[in-house]
Amino acid sequence: QQQVKQSPQSLIVQKGGISIINCAYENTAFDYFPWYQQFPGKGPALLIAIRPDVSEKKEGRFTISFNKSAKQFSLHIMDSQPGDSATYFCAASKAGSYQLTFGKGTKLSVIP
Amino acid sequence: DAGVIQSPRHEVTEMGQEVTLRCKPISGHDYLFWYRQTMMRGLELLIYFNNNVPIDDSGMPEDRFSAKMPNASFSTLKIQPSEPRDSAVYFCASTAGYGYTFGSGTRLTVV
Numbered sequence: 001q002q003q004v005k006q007s008p009q010s011l012i013v014q015k016g017g018i019s020i021i022n023c024a025y026e027n028t029a030f031d032y033f034p035w036y037q038q039f040p041g042k043g044p045a046l047l048i049a050i051r052p053d054v055s056e057k058k059e060g061r062f063t064i065s066f067n068k069s070a071k072q073f074s075l076h077i078m079d080s081q082p083g084d085s086a087t088y089f090c091a092a093s094k095a096g097s098y099q100l101t102f103g104k105g106t107k108l109s110v111i112p
Numbered sequence: 113d114a115g116v117i118q119s120p121r122h123e124v125t126e127m128g129q130e131v132t133l134r135c136k137p138i139s140g141h142d143y144l145f146w147y148r149q150t151m152m153r154g155l156e157l158l159i160y161f162n163n164n165v166p167i168d169d170s171g172m173p174e175d176r177f178s179a180k181m182p183n184a185s186f187s188t189l190k191i192q193p194s195e196p197r198d199s200a201v202y203f204c205a206s207t208a209g210y211g212y213t214f215g216s217g218t219r220l221t222v223v
Contacts, residue, residue, distance in 0.1 A: 032210055043116070043203050043214025044155070089155065098143050098207055099168065104154035 006103030013110050019077040021106045023090035030092040035075050038087045080110045118204050118215035130192040133218045137206030146189050147203040194222045
């Protein structure tokens with residue numbers, strides 16, 4: 001049973017464009033939603049995270065939008081750059097737990 | 113801090129052999145997680161420890177897999193006997209809160 005569904009599987013965006021990756025969850029006990037970025041040959045690294053008490057969080061060119069009623073959250077990368085080319089994972093954890101459930105990942109390619 | 117250190121980076125072994133993967137978490141992190149990454153299944157949690165005690169091993173595929181954390185600075189994941197379907201990248205991660213720090217992983221190939 002996949003608790004966090006991520007889409008699309010892959011994404012190609014032109015330099016300067018907006019990259020959007022979506023995730024949906026079923027478990028209403030989830031209360032922490034991070035995004036991780038993984039470059040080839042490296043482990044995933046925490047990019048940005050949000051809790052359900054806010055609808056949006058922005059850090060530089062990266063924004064998480066959160067829709068609690070729809071049980072969906074998304075990552076927006078503004079002004080996408082070739083250096084953003086990586087695999088992105090959404091994840092979720094329950095209140096009081098540090099155990100993360102990951103989506104299956106989105107491979108982003110930003111072309112010049 | 114050198115981050116989470118995993119060894120070896122690559123391991124090629126023959127089917128039936130024992131494989132041991134090693135992890136040194138960040139000092140002060142009291143949670144340690146072992147994940148397996150494949151194209152088909154993504155990142156799967158195998159087991160995690162809190163203060164060196166295994167908390168949830170429900171993700172361990174079968175009895176061929178075992179993990180230990182004898183002290184706060186060292187953990188091992190052992191596969192015995194190994195099978196070709198165990199080929200994957202195995203990650204160790206540690207945390208003292210909500211943000212994980214992952215190691216660079218061990219790419220295991222079982223032939």
